[in-house]
């Protein structure tokens with residue numbers, strides 16, 4: 001009998017359950033997708049061609065973060081479920097149902113909802129993984145080849161992780177229901193405001209919160225001096241500071257606004273302020289978590305997108321875009337696909353074989369051609385390059401310029417000797433020529449350029465009397481090879497930053513959404529009453545927008561500030577973490593805004609539904 | 613005399629067309645003069661709340677016409693109706709309907725704030741009505757911190773603070789014990805006699821009804837009998853009401 005009642009209870013709240021269920025499904029889907037990404041060797045191999053020690057670390061951090069966030073998310077989703085059921089179950093208890101029976105019911109219900117959501121979410125995740133890999137990889141022009149949607153270990157991990165969480169949630173719900181008094185269950189929604197407010201203590205708390213935040217930001221800003229200490233200082237002070245600020249500063253501001261008669265007595269202002277004060281008391285924890293998640297998500301996207309700048313470094317590290325060692329019809333045909341900006345060349349004569357090879361170049365040509373290379377140095381702990389010219393002097397001294405020239409030649413182990421024009425003439429060997437090209441739009445024409453470089457290397461490798469092992473070294477020195485290497489690493493990070501960022505965003509925004517929506521039930525009466533005493537529907541809608549807007553905006557503002565300071569960490573890894581900041585910020589805020597609008601719409605549906 | 617409310621041929625049918633329908637009101641005619649205190653009585657399910665909701669613009673009749681203060685309600689759009697409610701009508705409900713997250717003062721001030729009255733004027737009016745109803749000492753408290761009777765007086769203050777043309781009450785004493793109920797009823801009587809506030813109150817409690825000057829009995833969706841207090845004392849009127857209820 002009770003089972004049947006319980007089912008009708010669910011049926012009558014189909015829409016709420018749909019919201020809840022889709023949220024849980026989303027969480028499972030995201031978790032699955034990240035797991036495939038993190039532990040699927042096909043993806044890792046395809047994305048990251050070289051072992052990059054930091055990669056593993058980043059993925060592990062990613063999994064930990066995602067697990068924590070999923071946990072928080074499920075806790076709030078679950079409290080939404082519980083808040084929906086409390087009244088019903090309170091009623092059954094009042095009518096004489098046994099507590100143990102009710103405990104059984106909520107336990108089974110939580111587990112069932114969780115199980116279904118996990119299974120459906122995983123299936124959704126497989127489809128999404130396929131879709132996202134296609135979309136994201138194409139959109140970002142990432143160099144990732146293999147990414148399969150279905151990966152069994154990831155699926156198993158997801159199911160185990162979620163079922164364990166739901167089992168705990170079910171235990172928790174049963175505990176909550178069995179331990180609560182019937183009266184509390186029935187009047188859950190009418191709990192009065194937390195009226196206690198100690199101005200002195202709140203002020204101290206607010207000051208403390210701001211000071212802690214300031215210390216945290218200072219620590220992040222001075223990353224160079226504090227090094228890893230700044231991470232710990234920052235983490236602790238910012239988390240605590242955020243909490244204290246939410247717990248005190250905002251309620252003080254709202255209190256002051258409420259005191260201001262002129263402001264408070266306009267239309268629904270006093271109502272909105274009352275609601276917010278009421279809410280902030282209950283929201284401190286979630287707002288703190290959301291603001292930190294916001295920072296993490298936005299940070300992940302910003303840093304991820306910024307990894308693209310690594311390819312700038314790859315471009316800067318080598319001066320010539322293409323080096324052609326030998327012409328052939330094939331090479332010349334490919335050359336037509338590349339728009340060459342400038343060509344320089346160097347004639348030389350190769351004498352000897354094996355270890356005893358000598359490259360003779362004429363001094364006047366070296367002096368005239370002014371071949372260039374990129375000199376590496378460190379500036380503020382970061383890689384930097386300056387362009388230098390190869391002079392006859394360099395070659396005589398066999399210094400950096402000499403090494404650079406030697407790397408540009410197809411025989412890197414050969415010795416280079418400088419001779420006068422007349423001596424050069426007299427050397428009895430076939431004259432050869434190397435072309436050094438600068439091209440237009442390296443990035444856009446990368447594929448054609450890479451092909452050209454390949455062909456050029458292949459020509460000389462296929463030629464007679466050449467030891468090919470030496471030449472492969474040069475292929476790795478070419479700009480296109482460097483670029484491909486770095487781009488594949490950067491793409492991996494970009495993909496992950498993007499993915500984690502969007503996943504965090506989706507979860508944090510829906511966490512906030514659930515929290516807001518779970519209060520809708522109790523707000524319904526308030527809005528109905530306001531309408532009865534003459535509030536226009538448009539004012540009510542405005543009040544809803546402002547109230548929810550404030551709840552969305554507060555953590556966003558703190559989160560953005562967190563990111564602006566947090567990017568300091570990446571200064572050692574990335575050239576300019578603040579570069580083109582507006583792209584990730586805009587993208588992020590637009591999605592956040594959409595979540596806000598969705599929440600407002602759903603809330604209006606729940607709260608203002610029955611108003612004619 | 614001054615007619616403040618007029619109801620003509622009001623019917624109300626619940627249920628969508630084609631679905632199971634139920635006619636709760638079957639043609640109600642009556643009018644209310646300015647300064648009257650009228651009670652509406654009837655058995656449970658007879659349509660009292662339905663009628664009150666229609667008269668107070670919260671609901672629309674299926675057919676018929678309501679005129680309040682020379683305004684034909686059917687000619688007003690949604691926005692005008694809300695505005696009209698805000699200016700001309702005050703409500704007291706059985707379950708108080710105070711906002712728990714606002715102080716009592718803020719609760720009372722709401723109708724004025726909704727009409728964008730100046731802060732100073734709001735303050736003045738709230739203080740005046742609070743004094744009138746004897747609740748000036750609890751204004752800074754929250755509804756959760758006061759008794760049921762006090763809550764109902766706060767609700768009454770909120771219903772009256774903007775000088776409405778009519779005060780509607782649906783079982784305003786329903787949730788109160790007899791002392792608190794008497795307190796509220798005497799307050800209403802006083803407001804009616806001294807300030808000429810027009811009151812229309814639904815109740816099924818004969819004691820509450822005895823405070824009214826005229827009682828409409830509603831039965832099967834129509835107004836059946838009507839009792840006038842006239843010069844009779846409240847005790848006599850109370851007897852008369854009991855008698856009338858007994859006849860049904």
Ligand SMILES: Nc1ncnc2c1ncn2[C@@H]1O[C@H](COP(=O)(O)OP(=O)(O)OP(=O)(O)O)[C@@H](O)[C@H]1O
Nearest residue numbers: 626627634636655656657658659660661662663816
């Ligand atoms: N929203 C509705 N939909 C369908 N029928 C309704 C609705 N509201 C009321 N009714 C029906 O209309 C009739 C009149 O209801 P109403 O609430 O006006 O009665 P009442 O006189 O106020 O009763 P009580 O003294 O119990 O409050 C009842 O039979 C009720 O079942």
Ligand SMILES: [Mg+2]
Nearest residue numbers: 660661662782
């Ligand atoms: Mg009723």
